[in-house]
Amino acid sequence: MDVVAVDLGGTNARFAIARIAEGRVIEVGDMTTLATAHYATFQSAWEDFAARHGGHLPSAAAIAVACPVKGREIKLTNCPWVLSVDALRRDLDRLTLVNDFGAVGHAVRHLDTGHLQHVMGPDRPLPEQGLISIIGPGTGLGVAHLLRRNGHAYVIETEGGHSDFAPLDAIEDHMLGRLRERYLRVSVERLVSGPGLLGIYETLAEIDGAPRLFQDDKSLWAAALDGSDRLAVAALDRFCLIFGSVAGDIALTQGASAVVIAGGVGLRLADRLAHSGFARRFSAKGRFEAMMMELPVKLITHPHVGLIGAAAAFAEEHGL
Incomplete structure (x- = not known):
């Protein structure tokens, strides 16, 4: 059957028509990406997508949302949209709502090795038994895990991206102090996310007594990735260090047998992460360094992982 697959993040809403058969996602159609800032509500974005398909959409939807999926109203964490579960169920014959990184967990079950790029550790496939931590910086920081046991797979959604940031050197101490003035409580998402790079850059500029040439994270990311600004590159190097620390902490606390990196920022770092300080910080866990x-x-390279995961969650929930 066909379903509308939706991946709602803080910055973009992605839509596609997915086809499900025999419990698997066999096809995802062309993706439409709509900037959430251009639409007052999810409904208006949905209607725009419908108009692009001649006004006719399947009466089933699989929606991944970047927030906890609880209650009758769902408020996205990094976007002002609020979804009414009652209204969605009234308008659709079948509906699945899943946390965005819960959706990534479902997608990991379906991805082949060709869409998993090796980053560090032993270069072997993901284990068929044990727990796989799933971590991904985007507009925020998503965290989930996939537990494989005795032929069954269980996806567990978390809000691990909102755990406290723990600095590991004097530069990060300074960073924490600056961010605490702004946020009071500083979660790891304030640094390990797309917008988080700007806070890192501002701290380094303050320490160096250098002018702040970038006022927004979009232009900063461009300069960091193309190497056109020394301080922007240094900020990205520090981002990779902090990301390694956070990813290692999550894997350690979850008891992981493997780690999968997802998210839009992860894709941006596909050619850089393995050669950065990520691995050193990931494994620097004292007495557990050898284990880490x-x-x-692995890094997911598939461009539509959220849509695949939403549709896969739909297939599981509805027994298709």
């Missing part, structure tokens, strides 16, 4: 170095870490 034995964890395979």
Whole structure:
């Protein structure tokens, strides 16, 4: 059957028509990406997507949302949209709502090795038994895990991206102090996310006594990735260090046998992460350093992983 697959993040809403058969996602159609800032509500974005398809959409939807999926109203964490569960169920014959990184967990079950780029640790496939931590910076920081046990797979959604940031050197101490003045409580998402790079850059500029040439994270990311600004590159290097620390902490606390990196920022770092300080910080866990170095870490390179995951969650919920 066909379903409308939706991946709602803080910055973009992605839509596509997915086809499900025999419990698997066999096809995802062309993706439409709509900027959430251009639409007052989810309904208006949905209607725009419908108009692009001649006004006719399947009466089933699989929606991944970047927030906890609880209650009758769902408020996205990094976007002002609010989804009414009652209204959605009234308008649709079948509906699945899943946390965005819960959706990534479902997608990991379906992805082949060709869409998993090796980052560090032993270069072997993801384990068929055990727990796989799933971590992904985008507009925020998503965290989930996939537990494989005795032929069954269980996806567990979390809000691990909102755990406290723990600095590991004097530069990060300074960073925490600056951010605490702005936010009071500083979560890891304030740094390990697309917007988080700007806070890192501003701290380094303050320490160096250098002018702040970038006022927004979009232009900063461009300069960091193309190497056109020294301080922007230094900020990205520090981002990779902090990301490694956070990813290692999550894997350690979840008891992971492997780690999968997802998210839009992860894709941006596909050619850089393995050659950065990520691996050193990931494994620097004191008495557990040797154990951490034995964890395979992979990066998802599939561009539509959220849509695949939403449709896969739909297939599981409805027994298709």
